[in-house]
Amino acid sequence: MYAVIKTGGKQYRVAAGEKIKVEQIAADVGQEITFEEVLAVGGEGGLQVGAPVVSGASVVAKVVSHGKHDKVRIFKMRRRKHYQKRQGHRQGYTELEIGAINGGK
Template sequence: MYAVIKTGGKQYRVAAGEKIKVEQIPADVGAEINFDQVLMVGAGESVTIGAPLVSGASVKAVVLSQGRHDKVNIFKMRRRKHYQKHQGHRQNYTEVRIEAISA
């Protein structure tokens, strides 16, 4: 069984037992969280698509860790104009393990 959930402005295809990194969620490590925005649920050949959400569906997950992704370097330059700009960014994430999908 799998589901498509929406969190942090992105969509993720998840199944029970998977580990995924999502946008930062304010939760403690070891806490159980519930994703209510389920867009689609599939089990074998049967697929349920929500309009826009599947009613009564939810996905349970456990927070494994909080962290930061690798640094993304931004470098802007205009040739022959003596313009160079360096910038960096590290995005926060929450790593979760999907425990159960209920439809």
């Protein structure tokens, strides 16, 4: 069984037992989080697509760790204008382990 959830402005296809990295969530390590925004649930019984969410569906995940992705280097330059700008960014993430997927009605 799998589900499509929405968190942090992005959509993720998840299955039970998988580990995924999502945008930073304010939760402690070891805490369980329930995602109510389930866009689709698929499995042996077929595919249920929500409009926009599947009613009664939820995904339970456990927080494994927090961290930062690799640095993204930004370099801007205007030729012949004596303009150069260097910048870097490291996006924070939360690693989740997907537990139970509760299908909708």
